[in-house]
Amino acid sequence: MLKHKINLTGLFIAITVFIVLLFLPVFDSQKAQYAFALLAMVAILWITESIPLPLTSLLIPVGAIFLQLLSPKDAFTEFANPILFLFMGGFVLAGALSYHSLDKMLAQKLIKLAGGNFYRSAIFLMLSTALTAFFVSNTSSTAMMIPLALGMLVLVDKDTVSPESKFLMLGIAYSANIGGIVTIISSPPNAIGAAILNINFLTWLKYSVPIFLITFPVMITVLTLYFKPDRKMSIGVMTFEKETAAPLKTLIFIFLLTVILWMMDGILSPLLHIDNSFNSLVAIFAIFLIYITKVLSWDKILKSINWEILLLFGGGLTLGFIIEESGLGEILIGKISSLITLVPIYVFLLAIVIFSIILTEFMSNTASAAMMLPLLFSLATQLEINPVLLLLPATIAASFGFMMPAGTPPNAMVFSSGYVPQKDMLKAGLIVNVLVALIVTTYFYFIFYH
Numbered sequence: 001m002l003k004h005k006i007n008l009t010g011l012f013i014a015i016t017v018f019i020v021l022l023f024l025p026v027f028d029s030q031k032a033q034y035a036f037a038l039l040a041m042v043a044i045l046w047i048t049e050s051i052p053l054p055l056t057s058l059l060i061p062v063g064a065i066f067l068q069l070l071s072p073k074d075a076f077t078e079f080a081n082p083i084l085f086l087f088m089g090g091f092v093l094a095g096a097l098s099y100h101s102l103d104k105m106l107a108q109k110l111i112k113l114a115g116g117n118f119y120r121s122a123i124f125l126m127l128s129t130a131l132t133a134f135f136v137s138n139t140s141s142t143a144m145m146i147p148l149a150l151g152m153l154v155l156v157d158k159d160t161v162s163p164e165s166k167f168l169m170l171g172i173a174y175s176a177n178i179g180g181i182v183t184i185i186s187s188p189p190n191a192i193g194a195a196i197l198n199i200n201f202l203t204w205l206k207y208s209v210p211i212f213l214i215t216f217p218v219m220i221t222v223l224t225l226y227f228k229p230d231r232k233m234s235i236g237v238m239t240f241e242k243e244t245a246a247p248l249k250t251l252i253f254i255f256l257l258t259v260i261l262w263m264m265d266g267i268l269s270p271l272l273h274i275d276n277s278f279n280s281l282v283a284i285f286a287i288f289l290i291y292i293t294k295v296l297s298w299d300k301i302l303k304s305i306n307w308e309i310l311l312l313f314g315g316g317l318t319l320g321f322i323i324e325e326s327g328l329g330e331i332l333i334g335k336i337s338s339l340i341t342l343v344p345i346y347v348f349l350l351a352i353v354i355f356s357i358i359l360t361e362f363m364s365n366t367a368s369a370a371m372m373l374p375l376l377f378s379l380a381t382q383l384e385i386n387p388v389l390l391l392l393p394a395t396i397a398a399s400f401g402f403m404m405p406a407g408t409p410p411n412a413m414v415f416s417s418g419y420v421p422q423k424d425m426l427k428a429g430l431i432v433n434v435l436v437a438l439i440v441t442t443y444f445y446f447i448f449y450h
Helices: 008-023 030-048 053-066 072-080 082-099 102-113 118-133 138-154 163-179 188-197 201-227 245-263 265-271 278-292 298-304 307-326 328-341 345-362 365-383 387-397 409-415 422-449
Strands: none
Touching: 008 030, 030 053, 030 307, 030 328, 030 345, 053 072, 053 307, 072 307, 082 138, 082 245, 082 278, 082 298, 082 307, 082 409, 102 118, 102 138, 102 245, 118 138, 118 163, 118 201, 138 163, 138 245, 138 278, 138 409, 163 201, 163 409, 163 422, 188 365, 188 387, 201 387, 201 422, 245 265, 245 278, 265 278, 278 298, 307 328, 307 345, 307 365, 307 409, 328 345, 328 365, 345 365, 345 387, 345 422, 365 387, 387 422, 409 422
């Protein structure tokens, strides 16, 4: 469960900053001004956890309506975004796997491959998550792996929140984010960037694979040094009551069918004339199958869904919509773009990467990419710079939001497990953010300038 405690100091600071920014003339556009005030207040409330995170998310559409940034209908639309239903299916699938101990059985197989060592098993699971994210969405890959991680953690004689649980759970989220940069089909920003640049699958791989090969071990090193998990810990065999064969076989069939359908998104979507969100439809279909085959009762299905996380991410999507609709995002990008005449190209490129990372911490990376990339392409054309130099780093950075639970779906999903306190996600995520920003910037700078 998420933290439910009122921090009066943080709440006072957030409200004060909000009121000051409403009337302090930062931007010429009133809508952008109001959106910036709302963004600042929400960021403070999320970072300080002054009130429950889902409650902050619910305040976002309310604030947007009162500030006349969005109509009531538009303000709440994102709470029915298809990605929330993908989350829902992931939660129910995880609940079914856990209830029937299938997650523990699969975790045992993984541990056996790693020689019974927890640290190696954790890294093996992280690598599996990243490799899966090459070909399915990072949300889907996280949904597949979290039940296995939870099963593995049950085998470790540790408290609910421990260095080992933080290392494993956060590692899965970060692996999904990093794995999501590798192919054009991995995440929507990649598809947007590739479409604008008109580059094919193999050309994308030429740029993305080296970044993955560098950032993945860097991420594992950071988490290892930060959380200091016991690298010699062995995992014993867990005894658990095995279910009767019929429900277990049915669940395995549903699980494999769901994973296969998720992986075939790129093939089946065009055949069925479904433009997007095919994976969300699969997730709902999985819930339907789990119920009608009596794998879980309806009460257990409802209990397995983490409604708080659905509200949290719905608020994050709404905030992104506000930033885009108010013109605030375009203004901020314009401010960054003006730096190019004042600083060396490396510094300018680093600024773009950092800005893209910060933006994705508070809004959908699809929305941030759709907003940023066309503007950067126009800027590169005007300045006669190779567009790939500006667009690819910005696109890849859009998947590198490591600090906030609402930053990416994998972050939200592992945060919902209760194993990763927000302060740890913030601190470890900040370190990873800084390092990957420098890696991405340096990589593209040397490719195009040396």
